Amino acid sequence: MKLLALLLFCNTASSVKYSLKYFLTATSGLPDFPEFVASASVNGVQVGYCDSNIRTAEPTQDWMKKLVKDDPQHLDWYSEKCFGNQQVFRANIDSLKQRLNQTRGPYILQRMNGCEWDDETEEIKGFNQYGYNGEDFIALDLQTLTWIAPKPQAVITKLKWDAEKARLEHNKNYYINRCPDWLKKYVKYGRSFLQRSVLPSVSLLQRSPSSVVSCHATGFYPHRAKMLWRKDEEEFHDGVDKGQILPNHDGSFQTSVQLNVSSVKPGDWSRYDCVFQLAGAETDIITKLDKKVIHTNSVSLSEFPVGPAVGAAVGVLLLLAVFGFFIWKRNSQGFQLADSEETTN
Structure with missing residues (x-):
């Protein structure tokens, strides 16, 4: 049994895979916490951050700071997306509270999207999914270019989004081409950091x-x-x-x-x-x-x-941003997004 566990663990470790994930969290009714938090991570390490208080994107690793110094427009794109998503998410929470007749908070709307890349096989996987108050709501199936609605409350939104063919093609292009290209660029700048090995x-x-x-x-x-x-x-x-x-x-x-x-x-x-x-x-x-x-x-x-990540307010923000789905599986009602809500990336 020990040999089998060792083999399984080694096989997992031998696969050279990288991931770029974005965690977006909008809140209402949480005092002393930003209304909107967004974080970008590569292989689980936060590389960028923004929230509704600072209103701009900031690189959080030295090698990422070097990248944006070489390409300032890259950071401008993130800042623009941060501000735009903040407005959309805020409007959607207000819409959700009205549609579901909710009067007691807090309310948390989340999105996780991004891509994974295997630099040995060149296999690419993209993902884009939403949740509200601790439950899955809707997720994109890139194989069929349709949205998956795990709850009846999401069917109306699924039908609307499935009919928006141009947006679906844009999603496909982003998650299959643009996101992996950016991930490869990040790996190039941060390779020594991302490939290091440190015992605890x-x-x-x-x-x-x-x-x-x-x-x-x-x-x-x-x-x-x-x-x-x-x-x-x-x-x-x-x-x-x-x-x-x-x-x-x-x-x-x-x-x-x-x-x-x-x-x-x-x-x-x-x-x-x-x-x-x-x-x-x-x-x-x-x-x-x-x-x-x-x-x-x-x-x-x-x-x-x-570890310092759980010892200070900044650490709490980091945890809630990087692990944006910290309450994703909590029992709660499903929801229906506002008609004008979705920004693709």
């Missing part, structure tokens, strides 16, 4: 002696990583809760996996260990379950190495 620091954290033990890794790159708990060198899942891979402010990542130790006998702790595996790395980081090395509340939580 790993710590065991516990709030109290009766709490779960969290094995936390921060500072690693790339984001293709796996973290697990083992017993007698065999992976197990009972009492284990795996966390998401989240970004740090410096372009690295963090993740954690929790173990419920309430059923672990004191004499059996030495049989457990936490394993961190990074794509492309020759060795794993193995941390034994040992009470002597666990950080608890006797140490201030501010001293825990949980």
